[in-house]
Amino acid sequence: MKIFVFASTYASLNSYRPEAETFMGLARLGHEVTVMTKANPEQVSRYQSAGVRVIEGEPKKKICIESIKKIRKELSENDYDIVYATNSKTIPNAGFACIGFKVKLVVYRGTTGGLYRHDPTAYLTILHPRVDGVVCVSNAVKEDVRQRVWKKKDQVVTIYKGHNIQWYQDVVSADLSEFNIPKESFTVICAVNARPSKGISVMLEAANLLADLPNLQLLLVGRNMDKKPYSDLIANSKMRDRIHLTGYRHDVPELVKASSVLVQPSISGEGLPRAVMEAMGLGTPVVITTTGGGKEVVDNEKSGFVVPVKSPQAIAEKVRYLYHHPEIVQMMTQRSEEKIRGELSAENTAVNYAQYFKKLILND
Missing domain, CATH: 3.40.50.2000 (Glycogen Phosphorylase B;)
Structure with a gap:
């Protein structure tokens, strides 16, 4: 698979490490992974050593024309299977960027509550009409999201963040x-x-x-x-x-x-x-x-x-x-x-992501 990730990893090591390990794990499994992010030099080096291509870029706001154009250029020049966005700024920009492309858009949800069908801002993130699937950090979050989405409830899944002992x-x-x-x-x-x-x-x-x-x-x-x-x-x-x-x-x-x-x-x-x-x-x-x-x-x-x-x-x-x-x-x-x-290892998480992404592609 060819996977494009839009994420923010310019934070404390403890904050971004499990997420970053997932992207590197997918690359180690043989998938072609590109990460668009603002990362410190050490993190860029770790990505590259794992075979992950890095593009410098982070949205300045929820609708950032510069970011949308940059993603659309990347999608037009490469045949991606999956776009994965991880937070309240990257998700809406990825959503608008993916309009008109066949690529599957997957987004991440890490909290319960605060997601309502009557809230217009929800349609910039999890309820964005371009979203094909949602990865939730826990079953509690999954059940909360499934109550809110209009369709594709079976494509809302739980994948625990993996850790390395x-x-x-x-x-x-x-x-x-x-x-x-x-x-x-x-x-x-x-x-x-x-x-x-x-x-x-x-x-x-x-x-x-x-x-x-x-x-x-x-x-x-x-x-x-x-x-x-x-x-x-x-x-x-x-x-x-x-x-x-x-x-x-x-x-x-x-x-x-x-x-x-x-x-x-x-x-x-x-x-x-x-x-x-x-x-x-x-x-x-x-x-x-x-x-x-x-x-x-x-x-x-x-x-x-x-x-x-x-x-x-x-x-x-x-x-x-x-x-x-x-x-x-x-x-x-x-x-x-x-x-x-075992169950919560970083390796296991990367495998679960790969299986979920493949399932989305095959269900097209």
Whole structure:
């Protein structure tokens, strides 16, 4: 197959690596892959070493005439089978560029909610009439999209972002003494940017229920943790002296690897949190809620725990269990790494993309 990808990969390594690995994986499978993106020199070199052709280009806005013309020129000069676009800026530009060409247009969806038939802007992205297929990050996202699209519901599929266990084995644990966390502490980490849907208030309520555990520490990583209502909850917490705010950090994997358990207390709106996948690769057990796609990749009671939303009691119960059962922590570490090596591997993801693309072409 000949595949044209329009993506944004000029971001932190953790953000774009699984996506970029998919494109390189398709090239390693023998497909001809071209990526139009704004990438740093290191990423361009990695693409090229994997046999991926790179074109410099990124849309300045949702309808960027320059980008549309550039893509149309590429499509007119090459016989592509697939165009794949990945975000709210690349999708509408790819959609308009593909008008008049027989190429199949596939787009990516990574979140639940916010997609409505009565919203005109939806017809620039997922509901664009030129779109032939949608790849979703989880089944939760897939079902949400299938309720919204007018046709081709069977062409809305789930393909999990693939990860490489080697990425995480090379990560060195952070030194948590930076936050005055004693070396032998049992550290619970929560890595999100605080907003209502992320459930930080629920996590802080759970921390109150765990205050009797003397060497338990809570590390909150992300923006806005120091703002109301979270600042008030922390100030009034029984654990206030053992709650540590880091703000935004570039070394989240290192912090997660140094922690005992990652808690994702979200109450709504999750596709498949990157922090959960990274924690699994790093061998850090997770406690997550039933919202979104996290429950699809975490095997409950084997590689982590899945608890109801808005239940600080359930979160506290599972954290307490792990605190008292280090052998279970070790077992979950092993199971998580096995999951990343197998079902959630980058190689498996590339194969799934290739199979899906072929199916679209054959269904023409």
